[in-house]
Amino acid sequence: MDAELCRLIESFAGSGGNLLVVTGEGVSEECGVASFRADPRPFIYRGKSYEARELMTWALFDQAPDVVWAWHLLRLAEARRGQPGLVHQAAARAAETLGPRLKVITECVDGLHRRCQHPAAGLFEPQGNLFFMHCAAGCTPALHPVPEALQGRTAQQPLTADELALLRCPACGGLTRPHILWRDESYDEPLHSVNSILETARRSELLVMAGFSGHTNLANKVAWEITHNHRARIVDINPEPNPVAALARRTGGLAFNTPPSVLLPQVLETFVAAAG
Ligand SMILES: [Zn+2]
Structure with missing residues (x-):
């Protein structure tokens, strides 16, 4: 590993x-x-074509909840086919050892950290998680697992009445919605932990951004929040250009054009070893 990076991690x-x-997309x-x-x-439903950007909106859910649900279920089936990788495994191991000293925020909605048994207390999923749903009317902020019978749905066929019946809120009987932060809504605390995340950022001295896409605002905000602490540093690990790399370099941190699966496990192992 890069000597400067090693010194930085050991020092913190x-x-x-x-x-x-x-962890980003x-x-x-x-x-x-x-x-x-x-x-x-494009997503074709009842002969009409939709773009992903409109499928992640309240505006469309209000008009056609079955279209929005069918697309999210298709994406859920794709997420299920993915398997946790070296980053998820290394993060879960480090979380077991470091306890409250390590927090992970993921901008992903595929549930890969949870599926790797990452301790729940150390994981934030502010964008949501495709494997869960909550009441569309907001009768409670409780999350409910998407019924198993719908988790393997890969067809673009319209949802049947029986399938829609499985998507009812267990508390009030109304329709549920995917537990995903849509483009026309904003982060809140009960569902997206926004206050807890920003508070965590203020209490952290080292931020490692891995594979950040730049598509989500909160991760950017977390990076800026960290820079308010003059002792804190950012390490960006990403083969793709992203807005945090320049911020990291400008504020005394480091940026690497390396795949997260190559460098992040080493970073975590070094931190755990030095934390003693
Ligand atoms: Zn309800």
Whole structure:
């Protein structure tokens, strides 16, 4: 590993600082799961073509909830075919050892960290998770698993009445919606942990951004929040250009054009070893 990076990690780990890791869509792409936010494929439903950007909106859900649900179920089936990779495994192992000193925020919605048994207390999924749904009317912020019978649905055929009946809120009987932050809504605390995430950023001294796509605002905000602490540093790991690389370099941190699966496990192992 790069000597400067090694010194930086050992210094923060040895001095008791908290580590914050953001995993972006680049991490999922390494596991065979395509970008959720930048899906270029049209979705054909009842002979009409929809773009991903309109399928992630309240505006369309209000008019045609079955179209929105059918597309999210298709994306869920794709996410299920992906398998957690080296990054998810290394993060889960490090979380077991470091406890509250490590927090992971993922901009991905494919649930790969959870499927790798990442401790729930150390994981934030502010964009949501395709494997869950919640009440569309908001009777409670409780999350419910998407019924198993719908998780393997890969056809673009219209949802049947029986399938729609499975998507009812267990609390009030109304329709549920996918647990995904849509483009025409904003982060809140009950469903997206926005306040907890920003508070975590303020308490962290080292931020590692891995495979960040640049498509989500909160991860950008977390990076800027970190820079308010003059002792804190950012390490960006990403073979793709992204807005955080320049910010990291400008504020005394480091940026590497390396796949996250190559470098992030080493970073975590070094931190764990130096944290003693
Ligand atoms: Zn309800």
